[in-house]
Amino acid sequence: MSINTQQLAEFLAELNYEQIPEHVLDRTEDLFLDWLGSALASEGARPIPLFEAYAQKMGPADGPARILVNGRGTSAYFAALVNGASSHLVEQDDLHNSSVLHPATVVFPAALAAAQDLGKSGRELLLASVAGYEAGIRIGEFLGRSHYRIFHTTATVGTLAAAVAVGKLLNFNQQQFVHLLGNAGTQAAGLWEFLRDAADSKQLHTAKAAADGLLAAYFTEQGLTGAQNILEGEQGMAAGMSSDANPSKLSDRLGSRWALAETSFKFYASCRHTHPAADALLDLMQREGLRHGEIKQVITHVHQGAIDVLGRVLVPQTVHQAKFSMGTVLGLIAVHGKAQLTEFENLSLTDADVAAFRDKVSMRLDPEVDGAYPARWLGRVEVITTDGRTLRGAIDEPKGDPGNSLNRSELEDKFRRLLAFAGKRSSDEAGVLIERVWRLRETDDLSNLIL
């Protein structure tokens, strides 16, 4: 086994609660609240009821783990599956930039389901979640940009991140973590192909990543052995699914760098690849006092990954696909000044001004932006006005990034907006849930965390 995998497994085995800085624990609670809101916002929305029905058909009638959107008890596997699908649907869950991984939607469903199944405390849940984030982010960075070009990193790497979180709840030692990576890595799957058809695979990906990661951990605990070098071996993940893997990323500053704290919150309800340009355009329009009708053309200067992911969506056919349309997102910003869930739901497909603006927007690969990516997501737009001026907008850290993050008050607002969007829970319930999450580290019993 390689030294990098060895070091990562050793770190994961030895990581303890006391060692995690206070600000990282705080941020973990922030991320958990953000995740919970994202999951609850999906209540009743297609295709989540399909996952609920599947859990009922294939799973037990009751169990110690809870499905968030309907409150039903089930086994840990099915809770992870349904909650994994739920939390990625409205595209409001977190993102880690340089790994291009959405950690929350895979780590928390698996960790919470296993914690409820195993009777663990809030502190143990936080510790496990930190382990999942730290491992997942480093594995995503290790697999590099070539991986993300074809594979949905949150699905593939997500399987390992979820597995690690559950392995930590099961108190794995170093050798067990190595087996666990093997058992999770050999199940890692998820292709971007679905995106151009607006297919439902994104929910399937996060559901399966969370559930398969949990499955890998429970099997490993029972003694199922895995490949010892699944990440770096000659027939392992990097060999099969990457052409620019960097093994040193796996053990990058373990114990001193807290990658979890680098995770960005989503401010707009769209694919994160649209956010830098959206912020840059908004900034420019406010600065210049420009209105959407005065704009003739917008050229967004982007990284290659944005073109790969967004380039297929020309005229969005569904609200979900609209979140992957650069033109639609900038249209919502330009015309309505906002691109939250409500705007997507009500305006993204039907508003004539937004549609007209969409057709003015193009993407262009920019060497500076591409060179900075994925460590930094620079926003650069070039606007040509109807009266012939060329204006430029630039932001270096989009809203929600670590240096431009959301504070607890903003996170609470976002949480309340998410619950209001689903329309199934009262403002009082939202308040209770917020309080519970802010007291997560004092909670001994997670079985009734959610109302």
Place this chain on the structure above:
Amino acid sequence: MSINTQQLAEFLAELNYEQIPEHVLDRTEDLFLDWLGSALASEGARPIPLFEAYAQKMGPADGPARILVNGRGTSAYFAALVNGASSHLVEQDDLHNSSVLHPATVVFPAALAAAQDLGKSGRELLLASVAGYEAGIRIGEFLGRSHYRIFHTTATVGTLAAAVAVGKLLNFNQQQFVHLLGNAGTQAAGLWEFLRDAADSKQLHTAKAAADGLLAAYFTEQGLTGAQNILEGEQGMAAGMSSDANPSKLSDRLGSRWALAETSFKFYASCRHTHPAADALLDLMQREGLRHGEIKQVITHVHQGAIDVLGRVLVPQTVHQAKFSMGTVLGLIAVHGKAQLTEFENLSLTDADVAAFRDKVSMRLDPEVDGAYPARWLGRVEVITTDGRTLRGAIDEPKGDPGNSLNRSELEDKFRRLLAFAGKRSSDEAGVLIERVWRLRETDDLSNLIL
């Protein structure tokens, strides 16, 4: 969507029982019996009890689908999972040469579980299984040799083959089959890396392929949409997991070529890559009246795939790994004349003569053998005797291949050997099961197929 995928989906939707030639239906029953024996042979053997325990922990207390090794009722998902693990353990299940796919171990567990769940007949099970074989084999051929170098085709392609079989039981139309391929293909996973560590992943792979394929079909039936071009698209399976994909293979002689009937039965209890050399050596030793002590050196002339899969195993540490050791397999043949389950269990790790013979065996890439592969698996060995002679052995179709197949009497013998190996079922029981399988097409109720 591409024309090849379109044609494949159309064929699958329109395939009906009457259209399948009698000899193909006969062969499907042959393959089913062979599969059933392989599954039952694993009863009690590690790691199968781990899968049984997982199904009990995560699944329902009872259900319409049966776990073969313990007879318990459960949901279709968990029956497919456990039976998928079971049927690949003893390495006696079938193999299709040119796709390098083991179809039975993924198609039958999913098809039988779904048929029991849905109350389908034996004829419907046979039709669905034919669909799974025809699709899986063509998709394996499509992904080509480069795929198999890193990915365990039975795991990856197996997910789609299992899905197709279940989709046929659900009476999918062409468009549903396209969605189904998308939903299954984006879950396709399985890396060869485990093999050098003798890890348990092979069982995890077939278990997950069968279960995930079934999951994909049930979700598709409920309306979950999938990528329309998962096989050939720019971010699909071939793009991510192959460098020599050949789209024309997907629609190769649909309806006139019955790929199922090309499937080989395993005669030896080892990895199929060892069989051509084993037959060639046995033939040479019998022809020359040679004994193992008279052999100084054996050079097997093999295809690259054999080196990729077998090359990592030098001194096997487990019985399972011994099945992937060319030297051990040839040692059993040379010393004991046989390499069935009993020889592997009792002699492969402990017999001093076998170990000594093992060290005399090497593999060498042979252009002729490699050029014929994977359509034909040629056996070529070069033997240097202790008295200095160089002898050559050659067979062009190893025992079990379509042109050198097992007849029903040989298949019954193999089935009885497999059940006797596990030692859990009487000879009478074996006889009853054989009779039931030979009457599969007259069976309306599959719920109690297995005792």
